[in-house]
Amino acid sequence: MTEVLRIRDLTVEIASSDSAVNQIGALSATFMGGRLHSVIGPSGIGKTSLCLALIGWQRPNLRITGGDTSFLGRSLTGMAPRDRQALWGRDILYIPQSSATTLVSSRGVVDQLAAFPGDTSSQRIERRLLLRSAFDRLDIPGFDENRYPHQYSGGQLQRILVSSLFCASPRLVILDEPTSSLQPALKSTVMTAIKARIQEIGAAAIVVTHELAFFEALSDGAIDLARHLKRPLPTKASTSRQKDRNSIRTLAPENRPTPLDSNTGKSQPRHVVPLRVDRLSVHAPSGRPLVADASFSLGAGSCIGLVGPSGAGKTTVLRALLGQHRDSSGEILVGGRRLPLHYSARTTAEKRVFEYVPQSVRLHLNPALTIAYLIGRRLRQAGGGENSNEAAKVLDSVFLPTGYLRKRVSELSGGECQRLGIALALASRPRILLLDEVTASLDSANGALVVELLRKVRDHRSVSMLFVSHQPDMVARLADEVVEMRAGRVLSSVISVDAASPPTTFPNWASAFEPAHSVRRGRT
């Protein structure tokens, strides 16, 4: 077993997204081949920036102030940029977090993953073979079609990125949140495969994650960045930020004042069903059915958890409700009135019935606008007050500091973006909230708080919710009913959920989160 990467007394300053400067100091570690280490830390601390700094890529917000890293005995910090670049992608592999933005949307994923510069044609063929077996192993469909990124779901894209590890033979691989949008059963399949692969090729792996519990058992060592965090340099908002972060961890959700409690009026009568979906079918432009005959109904102030394996068509249902699919059929009834299937035929009032929180919020927000503007606009549209006080309250309800109002979306970390998405959705006071894996990129403490917030909103404002998730505990906390999907079909009839009982007691629950091996084989 060889030593791959050694960090000696590395000290970095990371200008994090709230204009404070985090100083992470005295980081020393040795990464051996075949071992898996995890880097943990709260959202927004700079996990990704730090890991990129380890392999010599310095983001503009990061400054190395001391110490160095050496890769196979060569100092990476002192190396010429040219030599470093030769290592990246071959000896050092970085598998990024946001899968939707890292693949080129106009090329097939197989072509992109199998393309390594300087390959001979025989190497290229070998890589494709390796990639094919990786696709099978990680249960990703459509290798032969060489599909485009938009034809895959969030969880599938994540596994596709991971599969690049199986056709390369790096010495060091950095995986940034490789399992955040996967259901538990698949999570361990993927991680077992990754572990086997790194042992096979003798590579060291560093996993950036917020899921401490899951990775504790898997990894050979963990670096907790929160522990290495020196007192942040006393600039601007840093102190309040630190306090804020602590309060997230300690304060029980019930005690936290929620500004959204004020509006307790239940305007809608309970007997009118806010949303009924009848035999909804969606086809891809190629004619492949994505969703077939989905029917369910959503009561006022209730929440349906939409579960199922990755790629089952959960997001497609939400997109069809929003009217983004041209080729859909069936009926969407909101408050008893039929809604046109495509959004261009809907009136403005009909368009604002739904509010959608996407899986990757960053892509769905305009990078040129400030957060204050985005929130303010939604508040104005909802007929609320225009003052910045109101906007600050909204931001505070998802535990983001008020200083963020001046920022733009591109300055936020992945988890912060996700919380902002929820804040925006709540600010426009919708009747029906569509939530797509909103807790996937949050650590469990923040995820629980967000779910708690959503519960409060649901109860006090009688907002109906459709909650797509692969996390059984989150679904159990929020949903009253569960609709299970598999391969584009609604499998089970609605299962009622009692929040008090553990998720394992439901008959179909365990199977809902399993990978879709059997179904997939059956179809092809």
Place this chain on the structure above:
Amino acid sequence: MRVAVFAIFSLVLFMAPSLIDARWTERYGAERFEPPSATHLLGTDHLGRDLFAETLAAGRETMLISVTAAFIAFGLGLGLAVLTGLSSGFGGSVLARSMDALIAIPGLIIAFVLIAALGSSTSSLIAVIIVVEFCRVFRSLRAPVAQVIAQPFVEISRIRGEGICYLIFRDVWPNIRAYAAVELINRFVSCLMFLSALSVLGLGVQPPASDWGTLIKLNAAGLLLGSPAPILPGLFILTTSLLALWAVGEERLTASRNRP
């Protein structure tokens, strides 16, 4: 900073004719194509006028026509690019293809026909240059506009029922501002070049008014006598374009830095 330098330079060109001493322009009666001297800093032109004063006076005319044409062509091209990008219907593609057809016709030929019809007054020259240049603005801004419109956040805005004004001024415009700035300055340079080309050919600004191109044409005979007279207006055209492109360079840098 660079943009400021260019802006000051343009402003000086606009103001210069009113700032310089009136006596300079009245210095007739000297020999034609005199070499530089204490009385005539840069010598005299083909009529024995002070060349420096003439060139500065021509600068105002040149800048007036090319700046106005560049702004209007830019506005027209950008507006059409955004509207066709957002409407995405049949009309949009018809418009795009007809712009392509307009680009395919050589600019000078369009100019010959239009000048024959409209004459060579300042306003008709501006109109001619706009017709030739606005389709190029449309072409080069359509791509970034289409790219922004394809982003998921624009679709979300539409689904949320935002109006066309929001889409144009909040979603599209802030995200293409950097491209637009570069395009505006590039278009100014090509307007300047096109105007000068027309004037050198004798179709542009007509005497007694003059622009830099006209001065080159009228003083061309001076080359045989070893006079710098035809070179000087050319140097002014070159300096103005280079300063503009230099300013674009900075604009490009900031544009790439601000991208996430």
